[in-house]
Amino acid sequence: MTTIFSDLKKDLLDPDTIQKHLLPWYDANQRTLPWRALPGREPNPYHVWLSEIMLQQTTVPTVIPYFLNFIRLWPTVQDLSHASLDDILHAWQGLGYYARARNLFKCAQEITTRYEGIFPDMESTLLTLPGIGPYTAAAIAAIAFGKNTSPVDGNIERVLSRVYAIKVPLPGSKPLLQALARHHTPLHRAGDYAQALMDLGSRICTPKKPICISCPLRRFCRALEKGDPENYPLREASSLKPTRFLDAFWIEDGSNFLLLEKRPLSGLLGGLVMVPIPLLNKNETNPFFKEGSSPLKGLVSHTFTHFHLKVRVLKARAARGNFSLLENQFWHPLSDLSDQALPTLMKKIVRHVT
């Protein structure tokens, strides 16, 4: 920590400067969120964990309906641990990063069997559970159990980068930001402190057009002093994504059944249901003949973490009797697609065809 601070040391703010201004602001301005305990009430660790896993990948407004649906279907972590993976993936569909739904399930099972349904309250124990990494372990320990830990999410990175006008670009500045967050974490109310920084980041210290005039930290924000808070945090130049072109096979039998396949559990869109797209995973071979199929006009575009995808849809009709299904394939009524766990790519293809 001393080395990280070395060239910043004389510029460090008092350890408690930030929280002294931040906590009163939080008490007056905190967001009401379905997983957040009302002031003076005990947080529900199951709710905190579930929301943090969902929030790992998307924003609060997107998460809220998924979260409410999950706790309606599975009110406790034991209920979730007794669900089926297919039901969980179905409820998760559209959220993306489907490996996280599998880890959610594994984690619920471990909590139920190894911890008798009680969430561990130690950061180091939480860190051993599936799907819980450094950020989530610290967040649960602080928010659900009031432990003195310092979770650093994207909001907190942005706020601290601005307050200190950090010149090192992300992600290289992460250790420094972690150390700064640690430096300012109060002994009491560490969870409120973390949530206050997150709320500040989402409501005031926004990526674009921050509302500095309303910020409780404006008096000692160095980026504001320099006049360019929006330029922080600095980022390494990102590399360009390649574009891949693939064919999807929309194959119907004579009676409105569609050929679907369940994708392998690991890898892209794992465990979700799609029409066949040969070569979407590496090493996949193409078992389909393009003869007898007609390409639809236009392409379906979708972007994954590391590449753009443009899909041509080939439509064909097959007699069920002389079509031999692969192990992971099945015929499914077109009218009942909604009972399957479909990724957004598949929904775009459905829209394109129908």
Place this chain on the structure above:
DNA sequence: TTCCAGCAGC
């Protein structure tokens, strides 16, 4: 149409 945020697993 393109860009971007968001964190864990391997």
Place this chain on the structure above:
DNA sequence: GCTGCTGGAA
């Protein structure tokens, strides 16, 4: 250090 998805903003 590479892989994994989506919605919303620009």
